[in-house]
Amino acid sequence: MYDQTRQPVGVELHLGFFTNTGRPLQELTILDAGCGTGSYARALAPHVGRLVGLDLNSGMLAVAEKKLAPYPNTELHQGSITELPFPDEHADGVMLNQVIHHLPPDDGFAALRSVFAEAARVTRPGGVFVLHTSTKEQMAQSYWWAQLIPKAAERLAERLPARFAADGVLEAMGREVGLTCGGVVVPVSEVLQGEDYLDPSGPLSKNYRDGDSTWALATEEELQNGLSRLRGMIEDTSIDSFLARAERTRKTYGQCLFVWFRKGDRAVDIEH
Numbered sequence: 001m002y003d004q005t006r007q008p009v010g011v012e013l014h015l016g017f018f019t020n021t022g023r024p025l026q027e028l029t030i031l032d033a034g035c036g037t038g039s040y041a042r043a044l045a046p047h048v049g050r051l052v053g054l055d056l057n058s059g060m061l062a063v064a065e066k067k068l069a070p071y072p073n074t075e076l077h078q079g080s081i082t083e084l085p086f087p088d089e090h091a092d093g094v095m096l097n098q099v100i101h102h103l104p105p106d107d108g109f110a111a112l113r114s115v116f117a118e119a120a121r122v123t124r125p126g127g128v129f130v131l132h133t134s135t136k137e138q139m140a141q142s143y144w145w146a147q148l149i150p151k152a153a154e155r156l157a158e159r160l161p162a163r164f165a166a167d168g169v170l171e172a173m174g175r176e177v178g179l180t181c182g183g184v185v186v187p188v189s190e191v192l193q194g195e196d197y198l199d200p201s202g203p204l205s206k207n208y209r210d211g212d213s214t215w216a217l218a219t220e221e222e223l224q225n226g227l228s229r230l231r232g233m234i235e236d237t238s239i240d241s242f243l244a245r246a247e248r249t250r251k252t253y254g255q256c257l258f259v260w261f262r263k264g265d266r267a268v269d270i271e272h
């Protein structure tokens with residue numbers, strides 16, 4: 001299942017971004033919006049004051065509950081990131097990891113704009129919001145199997161905002177709701193799928209495919225065509241040069257990016 005094929009990339013980055021609140025990490029309340037099975041929540045819980053997880057899916061939350069049981073400073077809620085069930089200024093920091101591709105892109109990313117508005121509302125002034133996602137460009141270029149199921153990859157890319165096409169789309173969405181962009185980080189030394197990422201026969205197993213949303217968007221015919229092309233490349237060993245080329249591209253663009261925002265337009269005074 002999902003948990004066996006995904007690892008929380010960028011935990012150190014999150015901790016670093018949250019230090020921009022100007023308060024010690026141990027005093028912060030952090031909301032993990034779209035927490036899934038709680039991988040990020042578990043990784044951050046030992047470092048922060050309180051960790052609040054939220055997800056729409058009760059199955060994901062049940063797994064997260066088990067994972068977070070050893071951490072008394074954690075709590076879980078069921079709800080949507082487009083309508084957060086929390087009062088204003090509830091958290092010092094909000095993070096959103098690999099969730100926005102689940103939102104409909106219609107009406108100029110209206111749902112994503114609601115997520116920005118909600119994140120801004122529940123963050124206290126001076127607090128930090130971190131959006132971790134893949135962009136349209138990364139989706140098309142940085143997952144090697146996208147070339148096997150190109151139509152499915154295009155469908156997924158359509159749900160993602162472009163980073164470069166429209167000059168700072170995400171930064172502008174933040175500005176509209178009072179969030180000032182502090183920077184963008186693209187990690188290239190890690191992949192979301194961990195060490196199995198480059199296993200050439202990985203996609204032949206459903207377990208591996210369940211670790212990435214692209215596969216679910218392929219029709220049965222597209223899937224079978226892609227897998228048959230893969231088998232062919234494994235058989236004639238051209239898969240090695242195929243993967244090497246794909247890796248060069250991935251290392252150029254990265255699979256994902258982290259954009260961090262501060263609520264308000266000025267750096268806060270750090271208390272000593």
Ligand SMILES: C[S@@+](CC[C@H](N)C(=O)[O-])C[C@H]1O[C@@H](n2cnc3c(N)ncnc32)[C@H](O)[C@@H]1O
Nearest residue numbers: 034035036055056057060080081097098099102
């Ligand atoms: C790809 S998983 C990422 C989970 C986790 N953030 C991680 O990185 O391990 C996406 C998660 O977003 C959740 N999700 C999708 N739409 C949501 C919404 N509108 N509100 C809350 N959660 C949502 C799904 O249930 C799923 O658990």
